[in-house]
Amino acid sequence: MFTLKHLLILLPLIIISQSVHAQSGTVQWQPCTNSQFDNWFEDEPPEALLCGYVDAPLTYSVDAKADKVRLALTRLPATGVKKGSVVVISGGPGLPGINPFMSDDDIVAKLTQSYDIVGYDPRGVGQSTPKISCGVPGRERPVIDEHDISASEAQARKTLAACIKHTGLETLKHMGSDDAVNDLNVIRAALGEPVLTAVAYSYGTQIAALYAERFPQQTRALVLDGVVDLSEDDFTQQLNQARGYQQTFQRFAAFCAKHPDCPLPGDEAGAVEAFHGILRQVYATALITTDGDQVTADDVLLSTQSLLLWSDRWPELIALLHKVNAGIADEQVAGLIDENAGEEADDALSVISCADTAAPGSDTQLLRQQRQAIRAASPFTNYLKVQASGLELCDLWPVRGTLEAHVPVAAPSLPPLLLVGQRFDPTTPWVNARQMATWFKSPLITREGDGHTLVLNGIDRCVDEAVVAYLLAPREIRADKTCR
Structure with a gap:
């Protein structure tokens, strides 16, 4: 996932003023049961679920053009008096994130009683536009023997040409994590939240960690489940x-x-x-x-x-x-x-x-x-x-x-994060969570078992109790915890 041959401290690549690019509380929410959202869901969405969009710049550079991306969002309103929103950051990269699954047990209910649950499709993904496309649906793609080097390389060149043709080179340049982090801040502002509360899974933990570095004063509470180590380059990660x-x-x-x-x-x-x-x-x-x-x-x-x-x-x-x-x-x-x-x-x-x-x-x-x-x-x-x-x-x-790749730096104003790792997670090894918890001076929950991401899904009551307690009161001092 990273390419730098040596580690360094990465300063924010792009500085955004606190005015960001979306006015506070500007999402025009509509019931997801409306016909215009029929293609968003394979199954009938929950009756209370709301759908909407947030517009963000294609690029956040100073000399950027006016091109936009439109991000698809859903919101499941709090069942009681609302205190805020929890944004769910999906994994992948490339996985849709609208209507995220959460357990309906008594533990998670303590959270959903007072917090809206907001999901979104990242730029280029799912119902967000423009959508990343390389032209040919998966099952219709030619079956190429990846062990045939010449055929595999030729297919890679064809895929690149198709990506450029169907998505556009300028759009492709801005489909990475750097712009996605800034999108998250736009979403926060559009929700009317002065500070971000979020739960991130797998690749999404990379977005959350970069957000914590870039926007420490706009951070309230971040849970990172299945943690990407920002210091690893692409080769080391693989x-x-x-x-x-x-x-x-x-x-x-x-x-x-x-x-x-x-x-x-x-x-x-x-x-x-x-x-x-x-x-x-x-x-x-x-x-x-x-x-x-x-x-x-x-x-x-x-x-x-x-x-x-x-x-x-x-x-x-x-x-x-x-x-x-x-x-x-x-x-x-x-x-x-x-x-x-x-x-x-x-x-x-x-x-x-x-x-x-x-x-x-x-x-x-x-x-x-x-x-x-x-x-x-x-x-x-x-x-x-x-x-x-x-x-x-x-x-x-x-x-x-x-x-x-870089060793993350936690600003003095950044509140504690909460990191979650499973002992035998092969995709995001447990040592990632341990290392990132150290750098962010934050507590770590370790689940002794196999698996990759589990938070708030009803898989482990011990983990979910700790996560919900943190999201409700993130400033309380917490020690590391092990769930067996």
């Missing part, structure tokens, strides 16, 4: 994620071996070899579902990586591997593959990542060495031998990314 996933795969293999349908042995080397055998079998002869869709080896790998995150889904992963190993692509297999395909976020994920981290002209040999190190750190993913790495989309990006 390397640590690869190590984390390998550790989780090893934990899964030990669990799987105790199940009669498990096709993997309990030891790490044997589990990796057996898993590779399953993937190579599908690679040689793709499975076809009852609906006629093709299941590829990479589909199985992606679903495995997704299902590894939560130990309560490991039985489903066992069933997936058992059936795929037997050449079965039934309704359960098709459902798990589709669930984890992630097609809608593909374009936004790629574009936002490149807008953040692209370093055109980087040493190709160094890139190949780094990617080989990432592959070596996660052996279970390497079911085919790769001799070298071709250039990827961000390597071909026409402009340099605007985000640089």
Whole structure:
């Protein structure tokens, strides 16, 4: 996610006056049940949910043109007397954030009684406009063997050309985290909130942490769940994620071996070899579902990586591997593959990542060495031998990314944040949360278990109690806490 070869202290790239670019309390809220919002939701939205828009500048530079982005928002009003708003910052990058899910249990009800819950689609994402598009929907994209270097690189060039054609180069330049942080401040002002209260998940914690640095006096309370370490460059982040996933795969293999349908042995080397055998079998002869869709080896790998995150889904992963190993692509297999395909976020994920981290002209040999190190750190993913790495989309990006790795600096006026990390989270390793909590001089909640993001979702009562208590009274002195 970051490209700087060494760490530095990053001063705010863009300074915004406190007048920002939206007048206080200017969102024109309407019921989300109105027909104009029909395409916002797959399911019927809650009856009380309100929908609206906030306009923000495409770019916040001093000499910026008048071009705008329109951000889609939802608001679930407080059930009692309102004290403020909690903005939910989605992950990804590239995941929609309108109508965020929160548990309706008694713990979260203490928060929703007095706080509106506001969700939003980040710039370029979901119902916000202009929308990031590279032209071709996920399932219609040509299936390219990523192990064929020349074909993979050629497809990356085609994708870049399509992104520029369908989204526009000037828009692509401003789809990164730097502008998204300023959008968050515009949203705060448009909500009529003098200071921001927010809960951020995964990649969204990067936006929240940068906001805390840039706007300390406009910060009230920020919860960071599944924490991105701002000091890590893109290579370091990917390397640590690869190590984390390998550790989780090893934990899964030990669990799987105790199940009669498990096709993997309990030891790490044997589990990796057996898993590779399953993937190579599908690679040689793709499975076809009852609906006629093709299941590829990479589909199985992606679903495995997704299902590894939560130990309560490991039985489903066992069933997936058992059936795929037997050449079965039934309704359960098709459902798990589709669930984890992630097609809608593909374009936004790629574009936002490149807008953040692209370093055109980087040493190709160094890139190949780094990617080989990432592959070596996660052996279970390497079911085919790769001799070298071709250039990827961000390597071909026409402009340099605007985000640089740095050790964050907490201003004296910044109130305490609250960070949440799970001990065996492979996507955002626990050490990220520990390090960021130290730099921001803030307490850390550690959940002893597997998983990636959980706050206010009813997964762990101990965690949710601590989070709600913080959001209601963020200035109280708190110590680190462990939930088991």
